[in-house]
Amino acid sequence: MDTQTMIRLNGLTKEFAGGVRAVDEVGLTVPRGTVQGIVGHSGAGKSTLLRMVNLLETPTAGTVTVGGRQLTGLPERQLRAARRDIGMVFQQFNLFRSRTVLGNVAYPLRQAGAARARARAEAEQALAFVGLADQARRYPEQLSGGQRQRVGIARALATSPQVLLCDEATSALDPQTTHEILALLKRVNTELGVTIVLITHEMEVVRAVCDQVAVMDGGRIVERGAVAEVFARPQHPTTRAFVRSAVHASPVLDLLPQLLRKHGVADAVVATVLAEVGA
Known part of the structure; x- marks a missing residue:
């Protein structure tokens, strides 16, 4: 088993009614302990790929x-157990309005069969980690x-x-809150x-927290690599x-030379990149 790889996608395809391919033969390897960004315009297939x-x-x-275990083809019961090792955070929060904060966090633990006291203790620990112990x-x-x-x-995380x-x-959040949530994800x-x-x-989100990035267009990954390398030498038009939009729309333009040099990009290449983006 490859202990350095956490996620491996091989030839992943999703075809909807009418023959529409939302994801088209995608392969992707995510190293253990890293942050993988997947970026693309609306309709590129990134949400379908994630799901x-x-x-x-x-x-x-x-x-x-x-984690070395093939999920495709697992019986439903085994798949449910495997999903406990995979947490998910949604754009629109997906919280139960009728449950307290503590009740929301404890919910997956109770669903997994944890006793009430254990679920409560672990939920409280998770809330403390995200800075909401006083909001339970x-x-x-x-x-x-x-x-x-x-x-x-x-x-x-529970x-x-x-x-x-x-x-x-972070799509539904203001810039300052986005910064705080990204810092939490990095933790x-x-x-x-x-x-x-x-x-x-x-x-800009990719630059802030990701180690590597894959760019999607038309259901395919059209480019991938370390974040600094992709910023320095983007190959695909997408x-x-x-x-270009990132460096012109945010303070990343001022930080770009520092970011590139931090990852070992030569000064001559830094100068070329800045010239190409019009800095």
């Missing part, structure tokens, strides 16, 4: 292997958007997963050792457009 990692969406073809008895509607997303992250899937987790990765797959349509 196939934990088989919330059943692939038409191809295989999904997580409140309800989702009493919280800000950023706090709700922290609850979503705590709920995803079962101590090896993998965390983030589906546009999840560095302090807990959780492998993260994060989909987004913003290259990638170049994302990089």
Whole structure:
């Protein structure tokens, strides 16, 4: 078994009614303990791809292997057990309005058969990690958007997963809250050792937290690599457009030379990149 690989997707395809291929023979390897970004425009297939990692969406073809275990083809009972190792964070939070914050976080533990006392203790621990220990008895509607997303992250972490899937987790948040949530996700990765797959349509999000990035267009991965390398030498037109929009729309333009040099990019290449993006 390859102990360095956490997720391996091989020939993954999803075809909907009418022969529409949302994902077309995608292969991707995510190293253990890293943050993998998947970026693409609306309709590129990134959300469908993410939902196939934990088989919330059943692939038409191809295989999904997580932690050395192939998930495709597993009986439903075994698949449910395997999903406990894969947490998921949603764009719109997906919290139960009728449950307290603590009740929301404890829910997956209770569903997995944990005793009430154990579920409560582990939920409280997860809430403390995300900085919401004092909000346990409140309800989702009493919280800000950023706090709700922290609850979503705590709920995803409650079962101590090896993998965390983030589906546009910051798209509904303001810039400052986005920064705070990304910092929290980085802590999840560095302090807990959780492998993260994060989909987004913003290259600035990728730059902030990801180790490597895959760019999707038309259901396929058209470019992939280390974040600094992709920023420095974008090859595909879609990638170049994302990089160009990122450096012109955010403070990343000022940080780009520092980022590239940090990852060993030569000064001559840095100068070429800045010239190409019009800096």
